[in-house]
Amino acid sequence: MINLFNLIYIDMPWEEPIPLTSSFMKSLLLTVGLGVVIFLLIRKLTRNKVYNMVKQALWGVQFGVHTLSSAFWLLxxxxxxxxxxxxxxxxxxxxxxIALTIQTILLFRDQMKKSSIISN
Known part of the structure; x- marks a missing residue:
């Protein structure tokens, strides 16, 4: 709350902008590395069907919301x-x-097709 108050009421347009990160390359490598790790977790970490369905649904919702909010902040x-x-x-x-959201949606759809084929 204190940081939000500082951002809204104290920071003025003529003040010097503060960069989001200290090192661009460090942040870039961290972002790409986390993206690859999460991609592999979504893709390769499999257990039973219920676990996969819940995992894909939760990750899909989480990345969908994050995609919308990050696009908003980008604008x-x-x-x-x-x-x-x-x-x-x-x-x-x-x-x-966006890529992780699309991946979870496609995996969720494939899982739903597999479960409907098996049940029929």
């Missing part, structure tokens, strides 16, 4: 005075979230 960053590195990082995060 807002064009009206602010963020550096180009921060904008590129936000764009990359949005693209990774």
């Amino acid at each position: 807002l960053s064009f009206s602010s005075n963020l550096s180009a590195d921060d904008r590129i990082l936000r764009l990359l995060i949005s693209l990774i979230c």
Whole structure:
């Protein structure tokens, strides 16, 4: 709450912008690395059918909401005075979230098809 108050009421447009991260390459590697790890977790971590269905549904909802919010922040960053590195990082995060959302939706749909074929 204190940070939100500081952002809304104290920070003024003429103040020096604070970058989101200290090092662009460090943040870029962390973002891409986490994206790859989550991709492999979604793709390869399998157990029983119920676990997979719940996992894919929860990850899909989570990444869908994160995709919408990161796209919103990306649009807002064009009206602010963020550096180009921060904008590129936000764009990359949005693209990774979109890819992970599409992957979970496709896996969930395939799982639903497999379960309906097995039950018939």
